[in-house]
Amino acid sequence: MKGRRWPAALLAAVCALGALYLAQRLLVPKYQTGVVEGSMVAEYYRETVDHDLVFIGDCEVYENFSPITLWETYGISSYIRGSAQQLTWQSYYLLEDTLRHETPRAVVYNVQALQFSQPQSEAYNRMTIDGMRWGPAKVRCILASMTEGEHFIEYLFPLLRYHDRWGELTGDDVEHLFSKDPVTHAGYYMRVDVKAQTGFPEPRMLADYTLGEKPMDYLGRMADLCREKGVELILIKAPIEYPHWYDEWDRQAAAFAAERGLTYLNLIPLREEIGLDMSTDTYDAGLHLNTGGAEKLAAWFGGWLLERTDLPDRRGEAAYDAAWREKTDYYNAMKERQYAELAQYGELVSFGANAVER
Amino acid sequence: MRKRALTALVCAVALACLSAGCGSGKDAAADGGQAGPSSKYVFEFKGVEVAVNAEMAPLAEALGEPSDYFESESCAFQGLDKVYTYGGVTVRTYPQDGKDYVLSVELRDDAFPTREGIYIGADRDAVLEAYGQPADETGAAVRYVDGDCTLAFLLTDGTVTGITYTSDAA
Numbered sequence: 001m002k003g004r005r006w007p008a009a010l011l012a013a014v015c016a017l018g019a020l021y022l023a024q025r026l027l028v029p030k031y032q033t034g035v036v037e038g039s040m041v042a043e044y045y046r047e048t049v050d051h052d053l054v055f056i057g058d059c060e061v062y063e064n065f066s067p068i069t070l071w072e073t074y075g076i077s078s079y080i081r082g083s084a085q086q087l088t089w090q091s092y093y094l095l096e097d098t099l100r101h102e103t104p105r106a107v108v109y110n111v112q113a114l115q116f117s118q119p120q121s122e123a124y125n126r127m128t129i130d131g132m133r134w135g136p137a138k139v140r141c142i143l144a145s146m147t148e149g150e151h152f153i154e155y156l157f158p159l160l161r162y163h164d165r166w167g168e169l170t171g172d173d174v175e176h177l178f179s180k181d182p183v184t185h186a187g188y189y190m191r192v193d194v195k196a197q198t199g200f201p202e203p204r205m206l207a208d209y210t211l212g213e214k215p216m217d218y219l220g221r222m223a224d225l226c227r228e229k230g231v232e233l234i235l236i237k238a239p240i241e242y243p244h245w246y247d248e249w250d251r252q253a254a255a256f257a258a259e260r261g262l263t264y265l266n267l268i269p270l271r272e273e274i275g276l277d278m279s280t281d282t283y284d285a286g287l288h289l290n291t292g293g294a295e296k297l298a299a300w301f302g303g304w305l306l307e308r309t310d311l312p313d314r315r316g317e318a319a320y321d322a323a324w325r326e327k328t329d330y331y332n333a334m335k336e337r338q339y340a341e342l343a344q345y346g347e348l349v350s351f352g353a354n355a356v357e358r
Numbered sequence: 359m360r361k362r363a364l365t366a367l368v369c370a371v372a373l374a375c376l377s378a379g380c381g382s383g384k385d386a387a388a389d390g391g392q393a394g395p396s397s398k399y400v401f402e403f404k405g406v407e408v409a410v411n412a413e414m415a416p417l418a419e420a421l422g423e424p425s426d427y428f429e430s431e432s433c434a435f436q437g438l439d440k441v442y443t444y445g446g447v448t449v450r451t452y453p454q455d456g457k458d459y460v461l462s463v464e465l466r467d468d469a470f471p472t473r474e475g476i477y478i479g480a481d482r483d484a485v486l487e488a489y490g491q492p493a494d495e496t497g498a499a500v501r502y503v504d505g506d507c508t509l510a511f512l513l514t515d516g517t518v519t520g521i522t523y524t525s526d527a528a
Contacts, residue, residue: 199428287430
């Protein structure tokens with residue numbers, strides 16, 4: 001009898017674990033419509049070619065630089081490892097993770113997040129961390145990022161965190177149970193609509209303009225890791241004025257770069273030279289560039305990079321040509337679709353805030 | 359032994375799913391602050407008490423039309439960050455659970471003294487006389503902390519040039 005019960009118990013165990021697995025697949029957010037930022041980090045692992053240039057940072061990279069333009073104009077194979085409100089320690093661990101897969105010639109890090117010394121929000125943590133592949137970098141990233149009330153086991157078994165999403169499930173949760181559509185173009189988030197920048201409120205008055213120890217420590221680790229791997233680290237501040245980037249912060253970023261022998265480029269004062277017109281090149285009143293702006297910035301930045309680095313032109317190499325042709329086709333198709341929606345509805349309806357399933 | 363181990367594993371996972379996190383009920387899309395004021399440092403103007411972490415909607419109604427208003431969508435649509443300006447007073451908010459709460463209050467001109475009578479243009483000694491020993495002091499600021507609020511007097515050459523009430527959710 002004992003021998004007969006054994007297969008039944010095993011079958012029951014397999015079924016139970018399978019059910020839990022399916023429940024987890026169903027209940028974790030899919031980030032396929034509207035709020036797509038939670039899909040960005042995982043999308044990197046689908047890449048079929050290496051990248052000579054990798055951007056790392058928050059929305060100031062994934063909404064402001066078009067890798068397609070870098071490819072089409074200069075043959076630079078690049079990728080943006082960005083995510084919403086990506087904190088400096090998360091950027092460090094994403095860099096560690098990236099360098100496990102490939103060794104780019106240059107990494108560009110946007111310094112905006114240096115202003116944050118503490119984890120900000122579980123929602124943003126999840127959007128950055130859940131998509132990372134499991135490994136030491138992800139474990140350390142979770143431990144460095146958790147806000148009060150978050151638990152490591154909920155990252156290990158996301159079902160524990162999302163088990164109460166039953167009432168919020170949408171068609172996306174079923175459609176993308178086992179597969180996801182790409183939401184970016186080599187990490188770039190596309191928006192072709194226009195909402196002119198008109199003005200910003202006075203910057204917040206701060207009692208202390210010193211950048212925090214924690215983000216500066218992780219920036220130092222980034223510099224060390226890049227040096228160790230022979231990767232050139234370039235620090236930038238995207239050409240966005242709000243949230244305000246204080247002169248005091250700028251001086252600290254510049255001093256860090258000088259001390260470490262790195263290049264730091266604040267793009268805010270260069271907007272005219274880049275050709276940005278914030279009455280037409282932004283989709284959200286100046287917080288981020290639209291695709292026209294991102295293409296202008298990439299075209300300018302690629303030229304600037306090539307004067308200082310030896311990034312190769314990969315055009316003509318079969319594997320790169322094939323991979324980037326596919327990306328370019330998808331980019332152009334999405335661009336057409338967005339312009340068509342603008343023409344038909346006067347606004348985007350399948351992208352951005354209007355598409356958020358609430 | 360293997361059977362017991364498997365049974366234990368299944369039970370553990372199932373139990374964990376049923377129990378862990380059930381009490382939290384929190385929304386991953388809305389966290390990061392702790393709504394509800396808990397500090398003796400409260401700014402009052404137009405007869406309205408404006409405390410950090412207080413809900414903004416009733417305050418906005420009581421304060422009337424701001425001289426300027428700005429809102430920006432946070433990344434990934436996690437809510438609107440709002441800035442209300444009432445002349446020399448700026449109130450910033452953060453979203454939580456579908457509502458807006460006061461993140462900071464900034465005083466920028468001498469028309470708006472604190473409850474304790476300190477205004478833009480006062481000197482450092484007057485601040486210490488009114489508020490006592492600060493939590494910390496640099497050449498650029500004197501700071502007091504109580505509950506969920508940090509009250510800072512920003513100094514230039516020993517004179518108050520700005521006053522901020524900031525939530526520790528900031």
